Amino acid sequence: MTVLNTIGRTRLIPLQQIVPEGSARILLKLEYENPTGSMKDRMALAMVEAAEADGRLRPGGSVVEYTGGSTGVSLAFVCAVKRIPLQIVTSDAFSKEKRDHMTALGARLTLVASPTGGTTKALILEMIETARKLASAPGSYWTDQLNNTDQLSSYERMAEEVWEQTNGQVSAFVQSVGTAGSLRGISTRLRAHNEAVHIVAVEPEESAVLSGRPSGSHKIEGIGAGFIVPLWTKTLAHEIQTISTQEAMATARRLARHEGIFAGTSTGGNVAVALRVAERLGPDQTVVTLAVDSGMKYLSTALYAHT
DSSP states (O other), rough: GGGGGGGOOOEEEEEEESSSSOOOEEEEGGGGSSTSSSSSHHHHHHHHHHHHTTTOTTTEEEEEOOOOHHHHHHHHHHHHHHHEEEEEEETTTEEEEEEHHHHHTEEEEEHHHHSSSSSOHHHHHHHHHHHHTTTSSSSEEOOOOOOOOHHHHHHHHHOOOOHHHHHTSEEEEEEEEESHHHHHHHHHHHHHHHHTEEEEOOOOOGGOOOOOOOOOOOOOSSOOOOSTTOOOOGOOOOOEEEEEEHHHHHHHHIIIIIIOOOHHHHHHHHHHHHHHHHHHHHTTOEEEEEEEEBBBGGTSSSTTTOO
């Protein structure tokens, strides 16, 4: 057994204070209980082990990835345990805590500057191209998270956890879209159990491309690439809701102060939309969403600095 065996089996808890009377109950899966404080530990392990198993990642080889931070931290964690060299392409658009965490775990970082200070389509595409060039080195394996379907099995397992923890009582599932891997894996399994489960995708209001609007700059780290990501299909969700950076941050702060749940900006977005859905569904229904990562990753950012 290694520390990798501690990934998963996170708790699912009801929100107690911020859900208005008359709304459905909201259950939040505490994915920050994973070893690096993020649900991305699940996908990182799945991607690396699948590549090891079929020979794409050979003994003595190295891993390359582009990331807003949490996937990079999770890959750095998995690669540290497995003694695999890792090169990460990231940006100053993402929190210093994530970059420092990756470095502490042994990753080598290549930084791409963000002219706006936020996430944009141009930034993500430049990061991808930089990773593509680095991955051309002999022995390199590019996990390429936006195109990598190996991650889906890890999220299908998360869905099974949710189904077991709720005794099959899931009315709706809400999740923000980054790679779309988590939404795809979880929604597929939940709907296999019950086709009536209502799936809600969340994206940044400032870059609502899934909703057919123009891409733009936002500061909800880890979601909203600014273009239609390859793992997304229109059949994944029954509806798409948008959330502004401001409302996502405000909701994350409410979670911290009123529920004692210390999470990141995308979690704030998830919960803000879950509150809308819960109000619409009314009592005797259950909305499930994710606490994607820990607020410890954002202490130096506008989310928690000087709050």
